Amino acid sequence: MGGKDRFVERLSYGIETGRIANTNEPGFLCTFAFHHADRPDLSSYWAHHLAEKGYDLTGFPENEDTGSMASWFVFVSLGLFPNAGQDFYYIIAPTVEESTIALSNGKTLTIRVNSNVGSKRVKECRLNGKRLKTLIVTHAELMKGGLMEFELEH
Numbered sequence: 001m002g003g004k005d006r007f008v009e010r011l012s013y014g015i016e017t018g019r020i021a022n023t024n025e026p027g028f029l030c031t032f033a034f035h036h037a038d039r040p041d042l043s044s045y046w047a048h049h050l051a052e053k054g055y056d057l058t059g060f061p062e063n064e065d066t067g068s069m070a071s072w073f074v075f076v077s078l079g080l081f082p083n084a085g086q087d088f089y090y091i092i093a094p095t096v097e098e099s100t101i102a103l104s105n106g107k108t109l110t111i112r113v114n115s116n117v118g119s120k121r122v123k124e125c126r127l128n129g130k131r132l133k134t135l136i137v138t139h140a141e142l143m144k145g146g147l148m149e150f151e152l153e154h
Helices: 004-016 030-037 040-054 065-078 139-143
Strands: 080-082 088-091 098-102 108-115 122-127 136-138 146-152
Touching: 004 030, 004 040, 030 040, 040 065, 040 088, 040 122, 065 080, 065 098, 088 139, 136 139
Parallel strands: 108 146
Antiparallel strands: 080 088, 088 136, 098 108, 122 146
């Protein structure tokens, strides 16, 4: 793709021009590919932009195939997005101040934004008090439950 900068440029262009559509399952993951070019801020920006542009109280964009569009929106709102077929989640700025997820093992995971609610950029993320080195977290780490805290930038 020509390196990270060129990849970011091409991916941004694809999303901006609609060549990469987020309105169907094959395009869901594209928004989060910016993480792999060390630009999770752009993953967060584009996910929020697409959520604000395509979702409202009247429904979802395109076809709501068995809950896929709603699931995408919920994951974006939580600030976590699973990489299908992998054991990790991309972390972006949540759109809600606090949420609690009941995990299948009986534990709970609370996600809380501690500062600058509404910002689209993550300054820091801590899981059970430990600062995450990257904005990617494994499924096993999330299944331990506890508290995921966000400090967002202005």
